[in-house]
Amino acid sequence: MSDPLRPRASLRTAVVWEVLKDALERRVKAAGRDALDVLDTGGGTGNFAVPVARLGHRVTVVDPSPNALFALERRAAEAGVEDRVRAVQGDAHGLFDVVERSGYDAVLCHGVLEYVDDPAEGVRQVVDALRPAGTLSLLAAGLGGAVLARALAGHFTEARHALTDPAGSWGEGDPVPRRFTAAQLTDLVAATGLTVGAVHGVRVFADLVPGVLVDTEPGAMDALLKLEAAAAEQPAFHSVATQLHVLAERD
Template identity: 85%
Template structure:
């Protein structure tokens, strides 16, 4: 699961971290190297980078925000992994101005495609950063989850607007520039030359359950985490997830 010191945050990261950790473990076994080179594009303050570094991997985080990179440096130092985490200012568009092409075993592209001008270019750059045997972890906002959330909040017109909008936006005040369906994300991954290894719905229930219930009911958090994990791989729930996670593998990695 996610960082055990931050149990409430684990609702947002547990499913993705479990999938990512498994992918890292499989790459370790396949390569015979205990330490992998990981690139986290848009990695911000390191909520995935630092746990990966705790496993012994070398992680490079690329993010356009100096404040996020400062928080990353502090978090890595507090976790005792400052020597395995490097923060670099940059973005997905100019990725190879700051990192090596084809130099990473695993690339994380989390919360990036919603904001880039060209999602296909963003995925293509992430894939180009991979070694011949590599894995891409892609996480993006889901269209269905936003529609459901607006409807349950009583904003029915906005829900309908998001449902019919090419970018999945519910109006001018929507802070997210773009959302995706599972089919759109898998098409982007396959279009970049990778094989789709798995698709998961993330935060299927977590954003809909009242926080007070999770915080006060004994065992509620653990039960909700287990429910999220059970529903994550079921296609029926992908269409209502707040986020969608796609694991892409190079052909060589898939055959290893």
């Protein structure tokens, strides 16, 4: 996934980025500080961490891949925010071996729950990193989007497998081991005591529209971005989104 501020990549990230920016702005006002401490778990090469640092916040990125963290540091340096981005090797299971418990105003948990053995424990871990009144941004693969995509590609058996599989996987070749419904994600978050503020469907249309149409049709990209934004908060579209985003707060 590319930088959320780049136009082409924004088809996949714009909804989450706009929601996240607004949430951080609200947290700044509530905290009475110009800069927040933000934890990005599984943040990899800094797709969100670097833009968040550009806003002036201090970001700690925890990721198991040394190569991804090296790319993060290079990316942060190129953006001129290396002093506000800290790269730490680790994973969700041993999170507090490498970062402080209750030490962050906001935690990003994007693309992590799909790969952990116990999603409930994974959510509890990241929530425990929040300070009082902290904000959680949770992004995970959506079940309905995968079923729809496999069916439209003519892989009907795989689509049915994903629909009936407890983990939402469409088979042995599936690169994503686990997917979620909106209800499953909100239940996981609510179980930690956080209050769910909003749920968004992400990439409702972007993954289904031919890339050549977006790249060559005048105004198509902007129109598609506006359509994604309009559909994101509509519950009817959550069931067919490629990803689901949950924003929650600790009261």
